[in-house]
Amino acid sequence: xxxxxxxxxxxxxxxxxxxxxxxxxxxxxxxxxxxxxxxxxxxxxxxxxxxxxxxxxxxxxxxxxxxxxxxxxxxxxxxxxxxxxxxxxxxxxxxxxxxxxxxxxxxxxxxxxx
Amino acid sequence: xxxxxxxxxxxxxxxxxxxxxxxxxxxxxxxxxxxxxxxxxxxxxxxxxxxxxxxxxxxxxxxxxxxxxxxxxxxxxxxxxxxxxxxxxxxxxxxxxxxxxxxxxxxxxxxxxxxxxxxxxxxxxxxxxxxxxxxxxxxxxxxxxxxxxxxxxxxxxxxxxxxxxxxxxxxxxxxxxxxxxxxxxxxxxxxxxxxxxxxxxxxxxxxxxxxxxxxxxxxxxxxxxxxxxxxxxxxxxxxxxxxxxxxxxxxxxxxxxxxxxxxxxxxxxxxxxxxxxxxxxxxxxxxx
Numbered sequence: 001x002x003x004x005x006x007x008x009x010x011x012x013x014x015x016x017x018x019x020x021x022x023x024x025x026x027x028x029x030x031x032x033x034x035x036x037x038x039x040x041x042x043x044x045x046x047x048x049x050x051x052x053x054x055x056x057x058x059x060x061x062x063x064x065x066x067x068x069x070x071x072x073x074x075x076x077x078x079x080x081x082x083x084x085x086x087x088x089x090x091x092x093x094x095x096x097x098x099x100x101x102x103x104x105x106x107x108x109x110x111x112x113x114x
Numbered sequence: 115x116x117x118x119x120x121x122x123x124x125x126x127x128x129x130x131x132x133x134x135x136x137x138x139x140x141x142x143x144x145x146x147x148x149x150x151x152x153x154x155x156x157x158x159x160x161x162x163x164x165x166x167x168x169x170x171x172x173x174x175x176x177x178x179x180x181x182x183x184x185x186x187x188x189x190x191x192x193x194x195x196x197x198x199x200x201x202x203x204x205x206x207x208x209x210x211x212x213x214x215x216x217x218x219x220x221x222x223x224x225x226x227x228x229x230x231x232x233x234x235x236x237x238x239x240x241x242x243x244x245x246x247x248x249x250x251x252x253x254x255x256x257x258x259x260x261x262x263x264x265x266x267x268x269x270x271x272x273x274x275x276x277x278x279x280x281x282x283x284x285x286x287x288x289x290x291x292x293x294x295x296x297x298x299x300x301x302x303x304x305x306x307x308x309x310x311x312x313x314x315x316x317x318x319x320x321x322x323x324x325x326x327x328x329x330x331x332x333x334x335x336x337x338x339x340x341x342x343x344x345x346x347x348x349x350x351x352x353x354x355x356x357x358x359x360x361x362x363x364x365x366x367x368x369x370x371x372x373x374x375x376x377x378x379x380x381x382x383x384x385x386x387x388x389x390x391x392x393x394x395x396x397x398x399x400x401x402x
Contacts (some may be wrong), residue, residue, distance in 0.1 A: 002226050009227055021201060048223050061262065071228050072238050079246050089290055090217040092281050092317075094245035094274050095358060098342035102358045106339050109366045113332045 007031070008041045013068050018054060018061035066080065117397045118174065124389055128160035133305040137312045143364050145371050146319040148241035148378035150289065153313050155382040157296055160304075161203070163389060167175070168196030170397055177401060206299035215292060222248050230256065235275065237263065243341050246276040249287035256282070262341065270337035273325045277334070280324035281354055286317040315360045322361055326368060335365055 012019060025038040030072045042062050045051035050071075053060040066074065079091055098106075133156055136142060141151045171192035174183040225248065229236035238244075240259040243266075248255040256278045259272075266274065281287070293313045297306040325334045341357055 006227055035203065036320065040328075043174075050224065050227060068228055071224060072240055073259075075221065075224055075238060076240050076242060076244060079244050079257065080242075089287075089294060090214050091221060091246045091248055092278075092287060092290075094277060095338050095342045098358050102362070103339065103342065105359055105362050106335065106342065110335045110339060110364050111364060113335060 004033075004037070004041050005045055008038065009045060009064060012051065012062060012064045018063035020056075020059055020061050022059075026064065117170040117393055118167050120393050121163045121170060121389065125163035128156055128163060128385070129304040129306075131305075133160075133309045133312075134224055136242070137308040138145075140360075140363070141374070142378065143315065143316070143319055143360060144367070146316050146323060146364070148375040149394060150313070150316050150320065152378050152382040152385070152386055153309060153316070154253055154289070155386045156294075157293065157309060159385045159389060161199075161296075164199055165196055166389075166394060168192045172196070173353065173397075173401060174279075202299040203295065207295045209297045210291060210298055211349040213388075214287075218248050218250050222250065225255055225257055225283060232263075245274045245278060247281050249282060252280045265340055267333070267371070269329055269333035270340065273329045273334040274337050276328040276342070277321045277325040280321040281317065284320065286321065289313060290317060315357045318357055318361050321345060321363050322365060323368070326365075331365060333370065336392070338362070350363055 011024050014027075015023075019039060021035070021039045021042055024042065025033065026033045028038060042053070042060075046053050046062070046114060050065060051062050052065050053062050055061075062098060064071075079093065133153075136152070136156070142152075169192075172189040175181070175189040175192075189298070202208070224234050225238070229238050236255050236257045238257060238259045241261050243259055243262040244255075245258045245262050248257065248273070256275060262274070263271065290310075290313065293306075293310040297310045300306050322334060338358070338361070
């Protein structure tokens with residue numbers, strides 16, 4: 001399912017305007033997917049708040065909430081912590097903020113180990 | 115009365131002065147595994163002693179006739195305090211657990227959508243170097259940015275990945291979570307903040323040690339320098355600077371200290387076992 005979600009999102013990222021489920025399905029025609037499967041995936045992406053949908057007549061049109069770059073930036077921002085200690089704990093970073101003294105001590109240690 | 119006093123005194127010491135003293139003992143980090151045991155047994159023993167003190171006060175007032183009105187009031191108060199302690203722990207545990215799991219799930223879902231998976235590692239297309247893991251029962255992830263892959267030498271990258279894998283293998287997130295729960299439940303009057311900070315340093319030291327066992331110390335140190343030295347966007351930094359200093363200090367000298375390790379582990383066991391043997395068992399036996 002994850003790979004399919006990625007493919008559907010990929011399609012939406014490649015379009016300039018919000019697309020209907022039918023349009024997304026057409027663009028994935030090489031994959032031999034049922035239309036309902038594509039709709040299920042779009043629903044899931046909307047529930048994950050990755051895709052926004054707007055009503056147009058009796059159907060929905062779907063668009064990514066963020067560009068790929070913006071979504072990556074959002075993840076990076078979360079990974080780099082911020083002031084939220086809970087968020088800091090949710091993701092365990094290899095190394096956090098470093099002061100000038102920390103870096104100096106690290107360089108000295110590195111010289112010793114050489 | 116003696117039981118209550120001993121347990122009460124023990125709870126006070128284990129919740130305040132003892133962890134406070136432990137957090138000043140820098141050398142303790144040189145035996146990180148034993149130190150981790152000691153912190154956990156101290157926290158558990160403090161909670162158990164506090165609960166035990168409340169319960170024993172309540173029972174000794176009610177078990178021995180004649181039971182006066184004063185006895186009933188005292189027992190009621192002791193029981194109420196015990197319940198408050200339990201309730202605070204339960205609420206804090208629930209809140210912390212749900213918040214963490216939700217944040218991790220939402221983050222992981224989006225990582226899976228934008229990251230490219232390369233040999234089991236999720237790679238984010240970004241020019242700032244980062245490396246972190248998203249812990250979880252199912253579907254933990256190790257995430258790095260493209261720039262980490264291009265900046266680090268193979269040995270350095272190996273050390274970073276081994277560090278993160280060790281976090282996930284040893285479920286360090288659960289230890290961190292437990293101490294976060296304690297700190298949230300009892301943010302003041304007890305040394306819960308010091309305990310949490312120290313345990314945060316210890317999991318990093320333990321993961322560093324694991325990385326050193328798999329590779330060499332130099333690679334880990336230079337990876338730390340490469341990733342810590344990178345400029346991060348303004349206002350988006352965490353506050354683990356002091357933790358880095360502590361890690362470097364431990365990294366410089368990794369000689370084994372078997373005597374200290376054994377002593378600390380023994381102390382950890384004693385803190386949990388002694389109160390149980392000396393106080394709680396006789397008290398339970400006396401209730402019959």
